[in-house]
Amino acid sequence: MNDDTQRIARGLGEKDVALLHALVEQYQYRLIRYLIFLLGSRNPVDDLVQETWLRVLERGRTYDGQSRFEPWLFAIARNLAIDHTRKRRSVSLDSTDCGPHAPELLSPVSTDPSPFEQAARTEDARHLAQTLQTLEPIYREALILRFQEDLSLQEIATIVGAPVSTVSTRIYRGLAVLRGQMGAEHHAS
Amino acid sequence: MQADPHQFIRQLIDHSLAGATSSEEQQTLREHLPTCAHCSEYLEASNRTISALRGFSFEVDPGLDSRVLASLTHRAQQVEDRHLQRSRMWQGGIVALLLTVFGSFAATQLGARVAAAWHLSAVQLHLGLAAFWIAPSLWICLLLLLLPVSESLDE
Numbered sequence: 001m002n003d004d005t006q007r008i009a010r011g012l013g014e015k016d017v018a019l020l021h022a023l024v025e026q027y028q029y030r031l032i033r034y035l036i037f038l039l040g041s042r043n044p045v046d047d048l049v050q051e052t053w054l055r056v057l058e059r060g061r062t063y064d065g066q067s068r069f070e071p072w073l074f075a076i077a078r079n080l081a082i083d084h085t086r087k088r089r090s091v092s093l094d095s096t097d098c099g100p101h102a103p104e105l106l107s108p109v110s111t112d113p114s115p116f117e118q119a120a121r122t123e124d125a126r127h128l129a130q131t132l133q134t135l136e137p138i139y140r141e142a143l144i145l146r147f148q149e150d151l152s153l154q155e156i157a158t159i160v161g162a163p164v165s166t167v168s169t170r171i172y173r174g175l176a177v178l179r180g181q182m183g184a185e186h187h188a189s
Numbered sequence: 190m191q192a193d194p195h196q197f198i199r200q201l202i203d204h205s206l207a208g209a210t211s212s213e214e215q216q217t218l219r220e221h222l223p224t225c226a227h228c229s230e231y232l233e234a235s236n237r238t239i240s241a242l243r244g245f246s247f248e249v250d251p252g253l254d255s256r257v258l259a260s261l262t263h264r265a266q267q268v269e270d271r272h273l274q275r276s277r278m279w280q281g282g283i284v285a286l287l288l289t290v291f292g293s294f295a296a297t298q299l300g301a302r303v304a305a306a307w308h309l310s311a312v313q314l315h316l317g318l319a320a321f322w323i324a325p326s327l328w329i330c331l332l333l334l335l336l337p338v339s340e341s342l343d344e
Contacts, residue, residue, distance in 0.1 A: 054264055
């Protein structure tokens, strides 16, 4: 695609640790933000971030440098997040004893502020925080990838493994829900 | 029945924000929006929502980067060590195979002299060579060559 992605592909193929360190510094925050939007939770994100970078190191040869690095990175993180969610569900459904993590996994509602409430820095963001928490993850994910990461529909479709039309629909619906919330707040104030 | 033109334009606005409009549709929007307060309001509300989405700033554990970098460095070293070990095993296996071939040739020559001195038959000589030289050395070669393969399958 361009020199930069080719350079990344070469470095990952050679397991160049210096390049990986530079990539961590460049993409770490965006990776964290994406995972929080995907999971709607802060708890497993740090572990997933670490696991994602290790996966990047191990499977670096599969990045061909023909497309941007971000979709490839987010796709890895997404797969790990899905695995994590599946395991968590399996544990919460299968566990008959009260292990150390059982109360947290089985508790449907947390009284702590959501990660969105904690991270809202503007008045409008605060209005959206609660709605974002209840919005389905597939919509949150599509919105963050499109409007925060500025990825194209095709790139998002590659990450989520769905057709472009499905991704578009998720964006329209997610945006409609949030716009409705913003409108309601606007009229209330 | 005529479709609501505002509804159509709002769909176009959604498509445009998602990055899915053609240049003709963009032109339609450019022509319609200045003349329609309802649709302009819809666009403004959409833009405001998108801006609000960008109004989140998540705190990052200050130690996370260093933990990630340390684990990457450690794993990269492990991968490198494994790679080195594997290539050494391959080299060892190939050397052992060469030694087996040349050693077998030498053992056959030497065995012929020993057999003559001890009055052994040709069958006894061949069985002795096969049991005490060729079979053990081939096993060692196979072991050295197959170990790296089984290790890579375990990963």
